[in-house]
Amino acid sequence: MNDDGIQSLRQALATFASERDWDQFHSPKNLSMALIVETAELLEHFQWLTDAESRALPPKSHEAVRLELADIFIYLVRLADKLGIDLLEAARGKMVLNELKYPAQRVRGSAQRASEYEPEAKSLETTFP
Secondary structure, three states: OOHHHHHHHHHHHHHHHHHOOOHHHOOHHHHHHHHHHHHHHHHHOOOOOOHHHHHOOOHHHHHHHHHHHHHHHHHHHHHHHHHOOOHHHHHHHHHHHHHHHOOHHHHOOOOOOHHHHOHHHHHHHHHOO
């Protein structure tokens, strides 16, 4: 999704909440909690599945997961809007930090945290949580 798409969605969500007088409930605290609840609902669809099963969901489960992801995205966009955070800019910045913490030639095929394989990455982790 490009920035115009996110901005359009951000505006549509703000209008949707305003028309229902829900803005009063959309504090960063409440939106953060709603985001976690929706994430937990997403996890329920994968609980007890094998890795292979999680990659090949039946159509009904796939649709339910699609809707949970939409809920998560909606709350995430709404929270970012309330905090004045440009999600695309934040993600791009985080990718730069991740490239520093996890250089491909050093971590390829490993699931270790940066602090477990590279002492200098620990200072980055402390500076940029």
